[in-house]
Amino acid sequence: MSEIQIRFSGSGGQGLQLAAKILASALALEGRSISMSQSYEPTSRGGLSRSDLVVDSSAGYPLVTEIDYLIILDQLAVENSTGMIKSGAAVIVDNERVDAPPPGEHKTSTLPLVQTAREVGNIRAANVVSLGAIVGISNICAQKSLLQAIHDTVPSRFVDLNLEAFKRGYALVSANREEDPHLTAVS
Amino acid sequence: MSSVLNLQGNHACALAAIAAGCRFYAGYPITPSSEVAERMSLELPAVDGIFIQMEDEIASMGAVIGASLGGAKTMTATSGPGFSLKQEHLGYAAATEVPCVIINVMRGGPSTGMPTRPAQGDVMQARWGTHGDHPIIVLTPWSVEEVYEQTMRAFDLSEALRIPVVVLIDEVIGHLVESVDMARFKAVKPVERKWADSKKQGFQPYAITEDFVPPMPRPGDGYRTHTTGLTHAESGFPTQDPETGQRVISRLLDKLEHHNKLVESVEQTDCEDAEVVIVAFGITARAAQSAIALLQKAGIKAGLFRPITLWPFPDQSYASATRNARLVLVPEMNAGQLIVEIERYQKDGTSVVGLNRYDGEAIAPQQIVNKVKEVLQNA
Structure with missing residues (x-):
């Protein structure tokens, strides 16, 4: 399988590390190999936070160099990824928190990720809404694996909330695909 | 499972x-x-x-x-x-x-x-x-x-x-x-400490043995012993006697030299005929590994020398790995520390160049590729 590079980015406290952890866990269920790395500030809230996955690495280098799929949940995370986004990559930015998406030859889609989380009942579930969108676009793993990974990873009292957040994120992509041809897998 | x-x-x-x-x-x-x-x-x-x-x-x-x-x-x-x-x-x-x-x-x-x-x-x-x-x-x-x-x-x-x-x-x-x-x-068996089992009478906790490693007295076994940070004779007790001091410190330092084969650990990738050898460790070596593949595609004979045992520095293996090198590049996430050790072994015809980053980000493979090309062009 060819290598895929994924980044979840935003500000500290948005659950970006957890999003990557859930996806890594889902991919492990399917026997895929991953490298997961991260960067965050010493503060527990705020500041740039990013979590990266390299799936089925071909070169053996564990950090992202050319991103295929990028989630941006806060404007402050835009600059950090600029210049590392692969041509033709799928970039999904939140419609409330990102005013100026990164420039370049990639497919940018603006989706109501935070708003969808709010509708589900907790703004902090925007990370898992984003996961739904990533899986919806990329088909990187089966929905079933991801739902299982949510069960395995999040505390039991938050499982239902996160399952709903995932499904809504996934539906966001299918609902908008006709209007937004960018919402397709990276070739 | x-x-x-x-x-x-x-x-x-x-x-x-x-x-x-x-x-x-x-x-x-x-x-x-x-x-x-x-x-x-x-x-x-x-x-x-x-x-x-x-x-x-x-x-x-x-x-x-x-x-x-x-x-x-x-x-x-x-x-x-x-x-x-x-x-x-x-x-x-x-x-x-x-x-x-x-x-x-x-x-x-x-x-x-x-x-x-x-x-x-x-x-x-x-x-x-x-x-x-x-x-x-x-x-x-x-x-x-x-x-x-x-x-x-x-x-x-x-x-x-x-x-x-x-x-x-x-x-x-x-x-x-x-x-x-x-x-x-699963099958790996850990090494156990060499415990003292000699006579208790006249036991010397820091005796000079053939392998330079004195057996340790196990607590409860009844050996009389003494432990101090002061320079100590074979008895374990402090000494200021110059001859003894020279002897016991030499034994301490010779221990590593004697066990060099056990201690040394390096990995060499394509160093045999490499004109460019990159010396790196940790995540920077991962970047270097990717970089040498990219350099080789561009027709540059590049290799990676990775000191897994960083100290004592594997000087002889390094010398052998870089015998054909025109350029030794030392990328590291500091202002130039490992390169100081490398420069000690510099020989005529080889230039040693650093690539340093200390802004809190890792060195990327492409940075190493660019640096090698830049140095070769200006040579």
Whole structure:
């Protein structure tokens, strides 16, 4: 399988590390190999936070160099990824928190990720809404694996909330695909 | 069940310590090493081991030495500023020949620096952080799998040679999660300490033996012994006699030289006919590995020399790996530390060039490629 590079980015406290952890866990269920790395500030809230996955690495280098799929949940995370986004990559930015998406030859889609989380009942579930969108676009793993990974990873009292957040994120992509041809897998 | 785990570097370190027989951990948590302490606090009680969070790094290093003298395999973990605090007792462990393993997950410095950001600024501190001529072994893993392997090896070397061993990890590797197949580690048997079994009458705790490693008296076995950081004769008691001082310190230093084959560990990729040899460790070596593939595609004969045992520096292997090199590039996440050691072995016809980054970001493969091309063009 060819290598895929994924980044979840935003500000500290948005659950970006957890999003990557859930996806890594889902991919492990399917026997895929991953490298997961991260960067965050010493503060527990705020500041740039990013979590990266390299799936089925071909070169053996564990950090992202050319991103295929990028989630941006806060404007402050835009600059950090600029210049590392692969041509033709799928970039999904939140419609409330990102005013100026990164420039370049990639497919940018603006989706109501935070708003969808709010509708589900907790703004902090925007990370898992984003996961739904990533899986919806990329088909990187089966929905079933991801739902299982949510069960395995999040505390039991938050499982239902996160399952709903995932499904809504996934539906966001299918609902908008006709209007937004960018919402397709990276070739 | 599959033997493949998604494992974090710091967690791999803790699991390897348990597998190697570590049953005592004392530490003071510090980013980016805290997951080592966290995991040890969960794992040790399950194997009847002891985990203790001490009041600071100085005390935790003291506790580690005490527990080791008491017969346990011991470990502590820290990062830059905490590593500085451990240096006093690290010297004591080296002088008294007390086995112990120190994990240093490097972060940005100097001082408290950039706590969550990667760096490789402790190359020289790991070698010379404590005062006086002392032997030390420093190991530098480049993957999560190798963190496991080298942490186990750190215990083996420490126990076999009665020497403190530092595992020098950068933040990227410490926090990296990789899919690791654990199957190959199942059959590994840890090395055990050489305990004294000679006559108790006239026992010399620091006797000069053929292999330069004096057997340790096991507490409770009834040997009379004495442990001091003062320069001590074979009896264990302090001495200021010049001849004795020269003899016992020489034995301490010769120990590593004598066991060089056991201690040295390097990995060479395509160095045989390489015109360009990159010398790197940790995450920077991962970048270099990718870079040499890109350079080779561009028709440049490039190789990677990776000192897994960073100290003592594997000078002879290095000389052999770079015998045909016109350029030796030393990328490191500091302002130029490993390069100082490399320059000692510089020979005519080879230029040694550094690539340095200390902004809290890792060196990328493309940066190394660009630097090599730039230097070759200007040559």
